[in-house]
Amino acid sequence: METQTDSGTNGGLTRRNVLRAVAAGLVIGTGLLVVPKRYFRLPQQAKTFVAKVDAYQLDIAGVLTLGMMELGISRKELQGKRILLKPNLVETASGAPHINTHPLVLRGAIEAFLRLGAATVMVAEGPGHRRDTLAVYEESGLADVLTEDGITFHDLNYITGYELPNAGSQTTMKTLTFPGLFQEVDWIVSMAKMKTHHWTGATLSMKNLFGVMPGMYYGWPKNVLHKVGIQNSILDINATLKPHFAIVDGIIGMEGDGPIMGSPKQAGVLVMGRNFPAVDATCCRIMGIDPYKVSYLERADNWLGPIGERSIEQRGETIASVQTNFELIDMIPAQQGIRLA
Amino acid sequence: MEARVGSSSLRTLGSAALLRRALPSGEFSGRPGGQFQVDSTAWGILALTACGGSAELLDQSRHLLMREQLPDGRLCVKKPHPASYWPTSLAILAWQDSQSCSEAQQRSVRFLLNTTGFHFPRQSDAPSAHDSLLKGWPWVDETHSWVEPTAMSVMALRATGHGRHDRVQEAVRMLLDRQLPHGGWNYGNTLVFGKELHPMPENTGAALAGLSGSVDRDVVLPSLQYLHSEVARLQTPISLGWSLLGLAAWQMAPPNAATLVERCLANQKRYGEYETSALCLLVLGALAMEMGGQIPLLSASVYKGLPLALTQ
Numbered sequence: 001m002e003t004q005t006d007s008g009t010n011g012g013l014t015r016r017n018v019l020r021a022v023a024a025g026l027v028i029g030t031g032l033l034v035v036p037k038r039y040f041r042l043p044q045q046a047k048t049f050v051a052k053v054d055a056y057q058l059d060i061a062g063v064l065t066l067g068m069m070e071l072g073i074s075r076k077e078l079q080g081k082r083i084l085l086k087p088n089l090v091e092t093a094s095g096a097p098h099i100n101t102h103p104l105v106l107r108g109a110i111e112a113f114l115r116l117g118a119a120t121v122m123v124a125e126g127p128g129h130r131r132d133t134l135a136v137y138e139e140s141g142l143a144d145v146l147t148e149d150g151i152t153f154h155d156l157n158y159i160t161g162y163e164l165p166n167a168g169s170q171t172t173m174k175t176l177t178f179p180g181l182f183q184e185v186d187w188i189v190s191m192a193k194m195k196t197h198h199w200t201g202a203t204l205s206m207k208n209l210f211g212v213m214p215g216m217y218y219g220w221p222k223n224v225l226h227k228v229g230i231q232n233s234i235l236d237i238n239a240t241l242k243p244h245f246a247i248v249d250g251i252i253g254m255e256g257d258g259p260i261m262g263s264p265k266q267a268g269v270l271v272m273g274r275n276f277p278a279v280d281a282t283c284c285r286i287m288g289i290d291p292y293k294v295s296y297l298e299r300a301d302n303w304l305g306p307i308g309e310r311s312i313e314q315r316g317e318t319i320a321s322v323q324t325n326f327e328l329i330d331m332i333p334a335q336q337g338i339r340l341a
Numbered sequence: 342m343e344a345r346v347g348s349s350s351l352r353t354l355g356s357a358a359l360l361r362r363a364l365p366s367g368e369f370s371g372r373p374g375g376q377f378q379v380d381s382t383a384w385g386i387l388a389l390t391a392c393g394g395s396a397e398l399l400d401q402s403r404h405l406l407m408r409e410q411l412p413d414g415r416l417c418v419k420k421p422h423p424a425s426y427w428p429t430s431l432a433i434l435a436w437q438d439s440q441s442c443s444e445a446q447q448r449s450v451r452f453l454l455n456t457t458g459f460h461f462p463r464q465s466d467a468p469s470a471h472d473s474l475l476k477g478w479p480w481v482d483e484t485h486s487w488v489e490p491t492a493m494s495v496m497a498l499r500a501t502g503h504g505r506h507d508r509v510q511e512a513v514r515m516l517l518d519r520q521l522p523h524g525g526w527n528y529g530n531t532l533v534f535g536k537e538l539h540p541m542p543e544n545t546g547a548a549l550a551g552l553s554g555s556v557d558r559d560v561v562l563p564s565l566q567y568l569h570s571e572v573a574r575l576q577t578p579i580s581l582g583w584s585l586l587g588l589a590a591w592q593m594a595p596p597n598a599a600t601l602v603e604r605c606l607a608n609q610k611r612y613g614e615y616e617t618s619a620l621c622l623l624v625l626g627a628l629a630m631e632m633g634g635q636i637p638l639l640s641a642s643v644y645k646g647l648p649l650a651l652t653q
Contacts, residue, residue, distance in 0.1 A: 091527075093539045129528055131489060132543045132579035134612055134619075147611055158371065158616055160419070177422070198468070198534055216380075216418045217425050219480030220487065220528050224424075227459060227484050261536045332468075332534055 041302035046278035047071055049315040050286070052322060053251050054268045060108025064247065065115055067272045070315045073245075079117040081186040084124055085109055086156075088193045088208045088249075090259060091129040092139035098254045098264040100136070101193050103145040105249045105270070109191060110151055124181060126156030126211050128221040129260075133157055154181055157215035168239030170232035170299075173224075176240045177217045187244040188212075190276065194253030194267060194283055196326050199230050201294040201334045202287065203259050204280040205246035206304075209237045231296040238276055238304055246279040247272045250286065255326035262327075269322050277305035278312045285309065285340060288325030293338035351602075352392040355624040359385055359392070362617045367401030371617050379409050379416055381617035383431035388621035391628050391637035400439070406432055407445045414445075414452030424482035427490050429453060433497035437640040450501050453478065453494050454508055458486045470532035475515035476508070486512075487529035488519055488544045492551030499554070500639050513555045516548050524563030540564075542571050546583030546626075550636055553590035565591055573597065578615050581605050582622030589629035590636045602627045 049067040053060060087101035110121045123146060127136045133155040137143045146153050161177035182188065192208035200207055210222050210233070218224045225233040250269040256262040269286060273279040277300040281291035291297045291307045301307045309319075328335040361373045362385065368377040369385035386402050389395075409416050415426040433449045436442035458479030463472060477491030491512050498509050519529050525540025526548040532538065545568050552561060568584055572595045575581040581601060588594055595601060605623055609615055615623070625637050635644050 091539060091541070130541060130543070131528070132541075132577055134577040135543075135575075135580045137612075138576055143611065153612075155616070160376070215480075217422055217481070219425075219427075219484055220489070223479060223484035223487070224481055257534055257536060260538065261533075329534070 043308070043311055044275075044302050044306040045311055045313065046273060046275035046306050047313040047315055048271060048273035048275075048279050048282045050282065050317040050319065050322060051270045051272075052268055052317050053270050054266075056102050056104040056251055060105055060270070061111035061115070063270060064108050064112035064272065067270070067316065068112060068116060068245075071273060073116065073274075075117040078113065078187075080119045081117070082184065083113045083118045083121045083187045083189060084182070084185040085113075085121060085189045085191050086208065086212060087123065087125055087142070087191045088203075088211065089125045089127050089133075089136045089140055089142065090211075091127065092136055093260070096260075096264075097141070098193070098195075098252050098262075099260055100140045100142075101191050101249045102251065103140065103142045105247070105251070106142060106191065107145050107149060109189065109247055110149060113189075118187075122152045122154060122185070124154035124156050124179070124212075126179070126213065126215055128210060128215075131157075131215070131220055154179075156181070156212055157220075159214055161214050161217055164240050166236050166240055167242075168232075168236035170235040170239075171228040173228055173233075173236060176236060177214065178212060178241060179214055182212070182241075188241065189245045189247065190243055192246070192248045193259075194248050194250030194265075194269075194271070194287065195258035196255050196262060196287070196289075196328065196335060197258045198329075198332045199334055200234070200296065201338050202280070202284055202289055204248055204283045205243075205276045206234050206238050206280050206296065206300070209234070209241060209243065212241065213237065231299070234296045235299060235304070238300070243276065245272070245274055246276050248279060248283050250283065253287070253326065255287075256329055257332065265324070265326050267322065267324050267326075269317070275305035277301065277307050281307035281309075282312060282314070282319065285319045286323050288323060288340050289328075289338050290340045351624070351627055355627075356389060356392045356394050358620060359389055359394075359617070359624070360398075362620075363398065363402070366405060367398060368405045369402070369617055373614060378617070379406070379418060380428045380431055381621075382406055383416075383428060383435040384618040384621035386435040387431075387638060388624045391625055400441070403436055403439050403442050406435060407442060410445050410448065414448035414450070415456075416449065425480070426452075426456075426482060427478075427480045427493075430478070430490065430493040430497035434493075434500055434638055437500055438642065446501065450498065450503065453498060454503070454506065456482075459483050460486070468534050469530055471530065472515075472518045475511060475518055477512040477515040485529075486515060488516065488526050489528070489547045491516055492547040495551040495555070496638055500643050504555070509555075513552060516552055517556065517560065520548070520561070520564060524565075524567035526564065540567055542568060542575055542580040543583040546580075546585070546587030549587030550583070550590045550638065553634075553636070558591065561591070565593060569593060569595065572601065575601065576605060576608055577612075578605055578619040578623035582619070582624075582626035585626030586622070586629050586636050586638065589626070589632065590634065592634040594630050598627070598630050 051063045159179035163175040190205040197203040248271040250267040254262040255265040284291040369381040371378045418425040436446040477486035478494040526544040
């Protein structure tokens with residue numbers, strides 16, 4: 001698998017980092033605290049693309065193709081590549097299609113990747129809450145779309161795994177076990193839903209990767225990851241897997257008590273990019289959430305990618321033109337005090 | 342497949358489909374042409390036994406399963422992953438009525454009785470509503486107890502004569518504590534931040550199967566009603582199989598069970614061939630319809646001498 005290429009350093013120092021370094025130096029000088037290594041990281045740069053899409057019936061394939069091209073993804077880069085799309089399928093409930101990535105966004109992505117030269121596209125997911133993956137596949141409406149399009153679906157919860165050393169070292173996990181299928185693809189694409197989350201504040205492209213960890217090793221609902229720490233696990237999975245591209249379905253997202261019990265929220269956007277922290281930080285700003293107040297994003301900053309607004313080159317729509325506050329719930333600790341000022 | 346619930350054709354067709362996943366040495370793969378899997382082998386033994394499969398093959402499969410047992414009695418999804426010990430209860434069930442496997446079975450029973458997951462006192466401001474001290478069994482070592490592994494372990498211990506053991510009694514209380522206020526179970530959370538979560542058919546079926554014979558019908562009535570109202574729409578083998586097993590354990594059956602099973606089998610054209618454990622669950626669920634309150638996960642000897650009321 002290739003690694004993401006859009007998270008290099010620019011070699012310079014931002015005002016924010018200079019202030020951090022000065023503060024850190026003062027603290028070290030007084031010998032009072034050990035300063036986290038992240039305060040000494042060099043700033044990184046990334047690009048994201050935001051598209052306005054008001055309804056699922058619009059030309060999503062066209063929008064995604066344009067967005068990928070704007071981000072520098074060429075036919076040459078994708079020629080002959082095997083693409084795995086990983087949606088967010090958690091569980092289904094009557095009247096709550098906003099829990100899961102919409103099937104028509106998957107269809108649009110399939111078409112876009114094929115247009116840009118990919119050899120094959122498949123869809124794979126290991127739902128956290130349901131043992132019956134096929135039931136979520138069917139009831140979410142995805143089965144209808146993929147059957148019609150002749151696209152294969154894989155249940156990641158039951159695929160024999162391969163181990164990689166934990167490159168993130170944020171949890172006590174020495175290794176991470178990923179589905180063997182990942183050794184047969186070139187690109188892993190996270191296709192998250194834009195949602196608030198009651199344990200992490202927001203769930204976007206990085207948190208969506210919980211679903212790649214096979215239930216047969218991690219349990220339902222991914223018990224091992226919850227036990228060692230959700231935020232730390234998000235960082236370890238992303239640091240170790242090094243996924244390739246992120247597309248977030250924010251056409252209708254979820255606000256309030258996400259990721260399951262929240263209300264639908266029309267944001268009317270698709271957000272994409274090669275760098276996951278940058279994509280997620282952009283989504284947070286669109287949702288009216290300060291990414292620096294979302295613990296795993298703040299810790300990913302300038303390590304897995306930049307989250308600072310000035311470090312992210314914004315293509316397509318401006319954040320201001322699509323920004324809409326997602327409801328946050330006071331009684332939920334992870335959502336307290338994270339509103340963008 | 343022209344399967345009819347209660348007909349010998351289901352047994353024949355079920356056997357044929359399962360035998361295609363049997364490897365030459367007797368173990369089962371997850372899919373036709375696939376590699377050996379512990380859980381698939383245990384489910385294969387249970388389903389083939391219910392279908393009246395060859396005693397010789399079953400004996401061979403049970404012995405191969407014994408080779409996967411670790412010294413402390415656990416069986417894991419893969420030997421390099423000893424923490425994923427959830428197939429242990431399945432193996433105990435697969436070894437029922439096999440004299441030559443009884444020692445291995447007892448080792449696994451001891452493992453379950455001596456193993457708990459991660460439990461902790463519930464704080465007054467905890468976001469989750471359930472009693473986090475009540476012990477059942479986890480999917481994976483050192484994690485919390487959840488519904489399906491607990492229901493499976495209760496059935497396994499009951500099948501080996503430990504139904505009155507303190508651990509089983511506590512696990513029954515744990516399952517009841519995780520029942521949703523409006524009926525049904527999900528993976529094991531009830532209310533989070535004050536909101537009641539959604540029930541799921543497969544977990545509800547497993548919990549009902551695990552609780553049958555241990556609690557009064559009134560206690561689980563809302564869950565029976567939920568499952569009975571859901572079953573007609575189910576299209577997939579894990580949900581439908583567990584639902585039929587759970588309802589059968591309480592002497593309930595949807596009127597069109599045969600049609601549901603046929604539709605589910607036919608859906609393999611849409612989804613591809615089912616994974617072995619899913620196919621086994623469907624076969625077992627279909628066969629449960631004709632067993633009058635007994636479920637084919639447990640050998641007939643478990644029910645011997647029990648008054649009918651205990652199976653209702």
